[in-house]
Amino acid sequence: MFWKKQLPLIIVFMMGLIMTVQYFIPHHVSKWVYVNYVDWAIVIAIFGAFLGYFSFLRVHITRIRKKTSNWVFSIITLASLLIMIVFALIDGKGSDSLFQNMFLYTSAAINATVFSLLAFYISSASYRAFRAHSAQAVALLLAAVIMMLGRVPIGDKISFWSAWGIPSINTVSQWILNSPNMAAKRAIALGVGLGSLLMTLKIILGIERTYLGN
């Protein structure tokens, strides 16, 4: 129990305290502590990666063995993993290596494809969000229309009323961004900052122990 509960809590308390104090100390000893701490974190993360690969292999091998639905995809996944490892071992990971070319012409292209789906999802999400079914939704819709017109040149062109001193669509959209939107964002940011500080304190004091798995 000591190794699994008390010791991690003692380490967290000590390191939390040291790193808090380190923030206020500019001395080179303090910097040395910080640099080493970051290096340790990287080393630990590398060990963590092995756990991830183990889990990954176990899941896909189990699927192939049990021949669950779509088990062929698991073969492709494991083959891809193996091919990339072999390429990296044979030819390194340089700018024109086999590994890099496989990454650029398969993985990067697929990533870009998934990312491009966002455009369609934004459209469908906007359609749902901007339906004028209540007073708040109407306000949201109006703000959205002003923002969209304010971002394109036509917004300024159609603002004929600006000649009489009434703010143009561009001006109003900028005001929405800079005033009400910024106020809300800063309110959230202040709350997040305060919440982070207290959560850190709880972790240091051992009140918050989720990271230990309980």
Next chain:
Amino acid sequence: MRRLWLVFVVLLILSLLQAEDTFPSKPLTPNLIDIPGDGGNNVYISWKHFATVPGIRYDILRYTTGKDYDKHRSTDEAKFEVITPLQVKTQLPVLEDEPYNDLSTYDFYIYTQSQENDVPKVIAVKLTDENRDSILALGAQKIVRVELEVPPREILDEIPNIFGEGAYYLILPDTLKANVYRPKSVAENVWEFYWSDLPYEGDLSLELKPSQKELDFIDKGVQLLLPGEIEQYYLFKYGKRIISLVTDSVRYTVKYDNISFLQRSSEENPIYPDSHYIYKVCLVQTWKPIKKVFMDSDTVGITPENEPPIIPNTLTALYDSTNNELVLRLSYSGFLNNIKTLFDNVSYSFYKAPEGMETMPVEEDSIEEESTPIGELLIKVSSTWKAVKLNDIKPNDNIFLVITDTIGQTTKSDFIPFNPVTAESLILPPNIIARDKSNDGGDQAILVWDYPELAVRYSVENPTPNLRTENVQERKLYWIPAQDGSLIEISDTIGLEEIPYEAQEVVNIIYPIPLDKLNIRVVYEMWSNEDDKALYGEFRFNDKRKVDKEYTGEMKFENIQPGTYTLIGRIVKKSGGLLKNPESKVEIEIPVNKIIATKFDKPDYYYAIYRGTDPEDLTTFRFVGKADGTDREFIDDFGDWKDAKGEFYYIVQVIGPSYWVARTEPLGPVHIKGNWFNFSKLPIFFAVFIFVAVALFFIYHIKKGREFYVRPIAGIVHIDEALGRATEMGRPIMYVAGLGWIGDIATICSLTILGKVASKAAEYQNRLIVPCYDPIVMIVAQETVKNAFMDAGRPDLYREEDIYYIAAAQFAYAAAVSGLMIREQTAANFFMGRFYAESLILAETGASTGAIQVAGTDDMTQLPFFLTACDYTLIGEELYAASAYLSKDPMQKGSLKAQDYLKALEMLLLIIGVAAATSGIYWFTNIFKAVGTE
């Protein structure tokens, strides 16, 4: 599925087979240069890469022989090693078939002249009756085609390719003639000379016709020109660089890039003087996707030497006969300036030759300085000095320089001729001190000097563009570019024949006309150092006060009616007060009746700073940096605290516009030490202290058993609702802990909520799927869910294979989780933690499956997406609060209470700050500003 797998394999095999078995051309032999004046440990490698040579990379390879290097390895083991790879830009092939490619109807001929150690020179000429016989006698061939782009490989392979020297441009008047008549606009300050009564001061825009010279150039027709044959303006406007000149049997490629690399001696690849090294380059080409080909150049050798030092080629002596002072400037120019950092010079010694010595004896060069006294030593400084001043020098004294390098080799200059000047009155800055920099790690020193100063410039502008275009063709004005923009007007005394060939006629003159109301733009700079604690500028214009709280350095006063106004500017300190010294205040009269702009009155001198260890020995003082005349401080950063151990002195030189010099005596000693508290973070320290104290107060009292009311969080009740619905539908629950790692606060909160969700899932006997992005988060999630199932008394329902790692790649993870939602038809989805661009992909996919979705994140950019696509969203700190609220631990609830009180404190500070700033009181907000600017 099997078909899909087969397609994948076939595609892979096809892509491998498609790799072309073509080899790149052999690269040219590199040219090696031993850097003169260095310690024999630098080699400059260069070669030409022609545009028609395919390739993506050159590797520079070295084969090492010689006494020093071979100590560590036998000759048998020695081999070529890659020194460095260099990427090259290969132009994409273009199949060019434009009318301008065909030169067969013109009489352009081409021949080559061989050059020693280089590619031949390619000469293209137009055949005339006068040169026909002589050109054909040289074996010239007719040019049938020019290429302005790199042709495809199959065309390149049709005829042999010869690489040659010749930067030819094709001039195409027919296709590019439209450029001639495009009005050209230049900005010139010529208005005052002709129309001085206008309400405008500044550059005018002139719209010009093309000159007669340009029109005649166009009329010459198609031309092949080298850069030196015509002004660059014409070359770039009407010409395009030729890549290849093609005859019936040969392609002459003339466009190339010079590739070069300076190899300096390093631990991995040392270069020792007098050792012999052999180099070659290897061209690497990759045929996509995986095929690679290599081609080596011929080898070439070099033996670097440690040469004697080189005398600065701009060594000048400024002599003021009134004060008998001599300033010696030491600098390299041209090619030597580019390589001066490679020299191994150690010191500069200035000597006065004995009386009667008329010339410098040549034979004494490169002799140990100490062993041969050659005159009276006047001053000896380190070789990093830019200038030195000598006193008590007579006009007929013979002064010369001796440079010493690292191994004691010396080089003497001739007697330095004096240039008579009048000494500049340079004043050393007042209050100059050198000291240890505070609030640092012990690796910085600081020099501060002078009083803080506010510098202001202003411009009177129209609020909206109001330009007048005046046609002046009747006046017959001509603009002459060569004479720096002067105008000539045809008059009784100046006829058209006196107008220069390159002069351009002025069509229109464009200038602004002031409106009834004008804007004043004030731009300011604060010339101060860290001791002055200057924060921003405060200005009064016509009794209107404005402060630049964000220190943008600029402010605007709008809609000002014509008149004369007073602008008063001051510098505000971090404490909120104003700096008192007279230099920190300005008072200017601004005439608001014409468009005008002023400039900063900046000092024309600068400071050179030297650091040394012995105040008596100037050779220890090495140049560490320079500061502008507007600067008031210089931070000497050692880079590493270990280099800052000991005692240091500083010398500051003031160098004037005519390079006259004044310098301080050594300042110091400075002992550099690290600090154990950063006082600039004191306000943050107090804020953290107060926050922690409040939190501990509540935690202490709740631990003692005191009850506090904790506000309910709306989103939390919907977690139970979602779980209940999933159970009713008999479909699994999916929990996504985001893309954060275990160190993220949002991830830790998410795992707390996961514990609660898992507990309920166990209670309702429902399946819980947790796909993970980070392996460590996965391990913690497995432990959390396992404990929750055990606490609920259903360890049999726990399935470790449902909490697994997917990938630490953002969109791979998003695609996998989206697929999972669709395949498993999850009834409830939870997205809690840190998310990025994948948030909407996940939430929209979940929404399309009809699942009930609860999200929570502290990332403001992703909140709108979750609010739109999910049923319930925990916004920002609600995510943190939810984890505390769900926990049964009373101390967690105590922290929640503290958070509410601290939020109230923040609100109070905000209200006071807004009220103070609105009332024109800025000291309160400056307290927080000071924290932000550190």
